[in-house]
Amino acid sequence: MVEKTISDLRIKIFSALSDPTRLELLEYLSGGERCVCEILPAFQRSQSTVSKHLNILYEAGILDRKIDGKRTVYLIKDPQVFDLIRHVDSMALKQISHLAEAGRILEKSLSNGR
Amino acid sequence: MVEKTISDLRIKIFSALSDPTRLELLEYLSGGERCVCEILPAFQRSQSTVSKHLNILYEAGILDRKIDGKRTVYLIKDPQVFDLIRHVDSMALKQISHLAEAGRILEKSLSNGR
DNA sequence: GTTTATAATCGTCTTATGGCGATAGGTTTA
DNA sequence: TAAACCTATCGCCATAAGACGATTATAAAC
Numbered sequence: 001m002v003e004k005t006i007s008d009l010r011i012k013i014f015s016a017l018s019d020p021t022r023l024e025l026l027e028y029l030s031g032g033e034r035c036v037c038e039i040l041p042a043f044q045r046s047q048s049t050v051s052k053h054l055n056i057l058y059e060a061g062i063l064d065r066k067i068d069g070k071r072t073v074y075l076i077k078d079p080q081v082f083d084l085i086r087h088v089d090s091m092a093l094k095q096i097s098h099l100a101e102a103g104r105i106l107e108k109s110l111s112n113g114r
Numbered sequence: 115m116v117e118k119t120i121s122d123l124r125i126k127i128f129s130a131l132s133d134p135t136r137l138e139l140l141e142y143l144s145g146g147e148r149c150v151c152e153i154l155p156a157f158q159r160s161q162s163t164v165s166k167h168l169n170i171l172y173e174a175g176i177l178d179r180k181i182d183g184k185r186t187v188y189l190i191k192d193p194q195v196f197d198l199i200r201h202v203d204s205m206a207l208k209q210i211s212h213l214a215e216a217g218r219i220l221e222k223s224l225s226n227g228r
Numbered sequence: 229g230t231t232t233a234t235a236a237t238c239g240t241c242t243t244a245t246g247g248c249g250a251t252a253g254g255t256t257t258a
Numbered sequence: 259t260a261a262a263c264c265t266a267t268c269g270c271c272a273t274a275a276g277a278c279g280a281t282t283a284t285a286a287a288c
Contacts, residue, residue: 010206014131052267080205091194162237184284
């Protein structure tokens with residue numbers, strides 16, 4: 001299936017990254033290329049499920065794959081994806097630390113007040 | 115609802131950006147804060163649908179909102195989100211330009227060959 | 229206080245997504 | 259060529275997500 005617009009692909013990339021299993025797969029593959037038979041034992045998911053997830057990342061252009069005899073090897077195609085994830089993490093951290101700060105302020109006011 | 119882990123929030127942010135309507139909303143709000151009554155006519159969606167989308171962006175910590183009398187004003191809370199979107203766009207563009215290049219090569223080889 | 233305006237929420241429907249086991253297809257091994 | 263291996267795909271189910279109209283809640287205006 002060929003992509004037509006940037007918008008479609010953009011959504012496809014964001015969607016691909018909206019699943020915890022797929023983010024774990026990316027992290028796992030950041031250690032280097034792996035065949036499915038290596039990936040499977042590392043994940044508590046059925047073979048069909050893992051295969052589907054890998055394909056979603058492939059279709060989003062995040063992973064590449066090559067066939068090596070009877071196995072399929074998956075690898076990171078665009079390492080930029082890790083910058084993306086770090087970027088989101090920094091946004092998430094910012095929020096959580098704000099929450100934490102609010103929590104400390106609240107805590108302090110409580111312990112002072114009473 | 116308070117977030118517990120970075121991972122949850124990370125998924126929430128990616129999911130929030132996985133929808134075309136919500137990306138349009140962000141683009142629209144990049145022009146400055148707007149109340150829902152201003153947003154509605156700009157989108158071909160029902161009031162309830164737009165409200166839900168805005169709330170998803172709010173829950174992800176991307177938008178903020180303030181109540182102004184009988185209206186609710188939404189605004190970008192974390193402008194970093196636009197860096198994120200640009201980043202994804204550059205990944206998408208890279209892929210499409212590779213496709214385009216492949217297309218040109220194919221076209222060339224066809225016109226040469228026959 | 230009744231009406232109007234604005235926006236969130238509820239209930240419902242339809243479609244999309246994630247999960248699994250079973251099956252199919254292709255490759256190596258015996 | 260038969261068997262074993264590896265992985266993609268199919269069919270199914272359960273849950274999530276997006277859309278809408280109707281309802282509810284609150285604020286402003288009359």
